[in-house]
Amino acid sequence: MRVIVGRVGRPHGIRGDVVIGVRTDEPDLRFAVGALLDAGPNPETPDGDPPAGHAPLRVAAMRWHSGQLLVAFAGVTDRTAAGELTGRWLSVDSGQLPATSDPDEFRDHELIGLSVRTSAGEDVGVVTDVLHHGQDLLVVRRPGGETLVPFVKAIVPEVDVAAGLLVIDPPPGLLDPAQAQ
Numbered sequence: 082m083r084v085i086v087g088r089v090g091r092p093h094g095i096r097g098d099v100v101i102g103v104r105t106d107e108p109d110l111r112f113a114v115g116a117l118l119d120a121g122p123n124p125e126t127p128d129g130d131p132p133a134g135h136a137p138l139r140v141a142a143m144r145w146h147s148g149q150l151l152v153a154f155a156g157v158t159d160r161t162a163a164g165e166l167t168g169r170w171l172s173v174d175s176g177q178l179p180a181t182s183d184p185d186e187f188r189d190h191e192l193i194g195l196s197v198r199t200s201a202g203e204d205v206g207v208v209t210d211v212l213h214h215g216q217d218l219l220v221v222r223r224p225g226g227e228t229l230v231p232f233v234k235a236i237v238p239e240v241d242v243a244a245g246l247l248v249i250d251p252p253p254g255l256l257d258p259a260q261a262q
Contacts (some may be wrong), residue, residue: 083119083173083175083254084111084172084173084175084178084188084189084190085104085170085171085172086103086104086105086108086111086118086171086172086173086185086217087102087103087104087108087112087118087168087170087171087260088101088102088104088112088151088169088170088171089101089102089120089166089167089168089169089171090102091164091167092163093146093151094160095148095159095160095165096153096158096159097153097154097157097158097159097160097162097163098142098151098152098153098163099151099152099153099154099163099166099167099231100149101149101150101151101152101171101185102123102152103150103231105192107194108150108157109126109143111173112140112143112150112152112229113140113143113201114140114141114142114143115139115140115170116139116140117137117138117139117140117185117212118137118138118139118140118170118171118172118173119137119138119172119173120137120138120166120169120170120171121169121170121172122211125175128192134246136164138154138155138157138171139154139155139156140152140153140154141153141154141157146237147253154166156159159227162250166241173260175190181245184245187221187240187242189211191242192208192211192219192240192247193208193209193210193211194208194245195207195208195209195240195242195245195246195247196245196246196247196250197219197221197230197246197248197249197251198247198248199200199248199251199256200238200248200249205221205223205228205249205256206221206222206224206228207221207222208220208221208222208247209221209227211232214228216229216231216232216233217231217233218230218233219231219237222232224236228255230251230255235252236250236251236252236255237249238250
C-alpha cells in the first residue's frame, strides 16, 4: 500500500528547490538525502500509479526555511523543472516504514480497512478513512451511509490490526442519532 508523505508545492528560488506540504510525522526521515519517493497523483485514487518520467524522485537536498520544508530532487535543476512537479503527491510503500514503538499508536493505512464492531458484538462497518482535524476521526462506512467516530481510547478501547478488527464503545447517539440524549 502506498502511504502519502507529502505534496510538492510551488518552486522556491531558481535552482529547482520546491516547497513540500508535509503529510508525515517524520519529515526529516522521509525526506532525508538519498530517500526515494514515488511522485504522482494521489495513490488512493483509481489512477494512482505514478506517471512515467516523474517517479521515483531521489532527494538531493533538504532544509527547513521559515517553517517550510524545501527539497531539491536529483535531476531537477531549475525553476521550470521544479514547476512541472507542482501538485504531485509523494508516497512510499508502507513496507518501508518502521514499526511504531508505542502500542497505542497507529498509522492511517493500518486502520483503513479494519472491521468495526461494538463492545456488545454488533457489526458496525468498515473504516474507510482517517481524518485529522482538531480531533482524529475514523470514517466508518455503514449500511446507509458513513459515521464519524472520534478516535479516542474511551470510544475505541481496542484496535487489533493483526485480526483486522476495531472495537468501539459508542456513546448514545453516535451510531443512531435518535438515541441521543
